Amino acid sequence: MMSQQKPLDFLWFIPTSGDGAYLGTNDLARSADPAYLKEIGIAADRLGYSGVLIPTGVACEESFIIAASLAPVTERLKFLVAIRPGVASPAYYARLASTLDRVSNGRLLLNIVVGGSAQELAGDGIFLPHDERYDHAVEFFQVFNELLATGNSTLDGKYIKAIGAQLGFPPVQAPRPPLYFGGSSDAAIDFSAEHTDKYLTWGETPAQVGEKIERVRKAAAARGRKVSFGIRLHFIVRETDEEAWDAANRLISRLPDEAIEAARARFTKESDSVGQTRMWELHGGRRDKLEVSPNLWAGIGLVRSGAGTALVGSAKTVAARLREYQALGIDTVVASGYPHLEEAYRVSELLFPELGLGLPNHRLPVSFSKDQVFGGGGHGGNLRVVSGS
Numbered sequence: 096m097m098s099q100q101k102p103l104d105f106l107w108f109i110p111t112s113g114d115g116a117y118l119g120t121n122d123l124a125r126s127a128d129p130a131y132l133k134e135i136g137i138a139a140d141r142l143g144y145s146g147v148l149i150p151t152g153v154a155c156e157e158s159f160i161i162a163a164s165l166a167p168v169t170e171r172l173k174f175l176v177a178i179r180p181g182v183a184s185p186a187y188y189a190r191l192a193s194t195l196d197r198v199s200n201g202r203l204l205l206n207i208v209v210g211g212s213a214q215e216l217a218g219d220g221i222f223l224p225h226d227e228r229y230d231h232a233v234e235f236f237q238v239f240n241e242l243l244a245t246g247n248s249t250l251d252g253k254y255i256k257a258i259g260a261q262l263g264f265p266p267v268q269a270p271r272p273p274l275y276f277g278g279s280s281d282a283a284i285d286f287s288a289e290h291t292d293k294y295l296t297w298g299e300t301p302a303q304v305g306e307k308i309e310r311v312r313k314a315a316a317a318r319g320r321k322v323s324f325g326i327r328l329h330f331i332v333r334e335t336d337e338e339a340w341d342a343a344n345r346l347i348s349r350l351p352d353e354a355i356e357a358a359r360a361r362f363t364k365e366s367d368s369v370g371q372t373r374m375w376e377l378h379g380g381r382r383d384k385l386e387v388s389p390n391l392w393a394g395i396g397l398v399r400s401g402a403g404t405a406l407v408g409s410a411k412t413v414a415a416r417l418r419e420y421q422a423l424g425i426d427t428v429v430a431s432g433y434p435h436l437e438e439a440y441r442v443s444e445l446l447f448p449e450l451g452l453g454l455p456n457h458r459l460p461v462s463f464s465k466d467q468v469f470g471g472g473g474h475g476g477n478l479r480v481v482s483g484s
């Protein structure tokens with residue numbers, strides 16, 4: 096029962112590569128205009144999300160810069176900012192992270208992204224094979240963590256050479272902001288068990304998620320450590336199950352077959368990410384078998400890289416599905432939905448009450464009138480009477 100479970104930590108997503116209403120087309124598409132991203136951040140903050148994930152990639156606006164633009168316009172919102180080891184030195188990333196934690200008064204969370212496309216990584220100057228990227232990340236975070244904790248670090252490593260590195264200003268969060276991480280390969284799981292605080296999985300079926308959680312737990316316990324768990328999912332929540340399924344089908348209603356075939360090539364040939372392969376295998380590119388587990392819909396993964404599944408249904412249905420993940424050990428949800436501004440409202444207004452989440456509806460006193468209802472009167476406020484202005 097939900098009442099016996101701790102409330103989920105519920106984050107939203109900033110779509111820094113663009114947004115839209117129909118996957119795989121430009122119909123009603125929105126660009127990642129920084130002012131629009133700010134609107135989403137402000138909404139997420141006001142609606143009671145605890146934070147936002149800000150991704151990284153060649154198609155994304157830069158994660159640290161976007162977080163810095165959101166910090167002054169939000170009050171509580173935390174920023175789960177993607178950090179890609181090797182794109183910059185650990186000393187420079189330590190300066191970025193410390194300053195952002197200070198600018199936001201301790202609201203920085205970091206999401207370690209080792210990368211899953213050799214082609215994209217080569218563009219960033221990283222030429223390591225899959226498993227060695229994790230060895231590189233170990234050395235990177237040795238220097239990064241030491242700098243944030245003490246202000247000094249030296250490492251003459253195989254991948255990282257930082258001699259007499261220094262950091263002038265400590266982060267607000269001591270010894271450093273929390274480290275989140277997602278990756279499904281054996282190398283990724285070993286890395287997470289040893290070096291990270293929270294393991295994130297894309298939204299696979301409960302059986303698959305349960306199996307991964309067990310693997311990470313065991314690997315962490317063997318090192319005398321504990322890691323907590325989060326899930327990255329899209330949400331299509333409506334007042335009824337039927338409306339939600341209609342919305343899911345509408346999202347892919349203009350998706351051309353060629354877009355799916357192009358995605359197949361990207362995800363199965365160009366990517367070496369085990370996590371991405373697992374996402375693709377949920378549907379295999381077929382449109383007719385998209386409900387891969389009750390209310391878990393893989394339609395988004397037909398073309399979107401990374402998180403490709405959504406929980407679809409009424410708020411009650413979706414809350415019940417979330418409780419199943421929670422029972423497996425998930426304590427954090429990183430959510431999104433298309434378009435991200437409207438769906439941030441839908442999820443908070445419909446789903447949060449079911450989950451015991453969210454801020455009180457009004458943080459300021461509402462009115463002197465005790466029986467005020469929406470549309471109940473006032474200038475322009477009565478929905479039933481058409482007024483002249």
Ligand SMILES: Cc1cc2nc3c(=O)[nH]c(=O)nc-3n(C[C@H](O)[C@H](O)[C@H](O)COP(=O)(O)O)c2cc1C
Nearest residue numbers: 150151208210211277278279280283327368369370
């Ligand atoms: C919640 C979550 C968020 C991720 N965010 C990003 C991202 O912003 N950019 C990116 O390139 N990869 C992202 N990834 C992918 C992984 O960080 C990594 O690139 C790769 O998939 C790991 O490969 P592996 O599963 O083979 O170990 C994310 C993964 C998860 C689970």
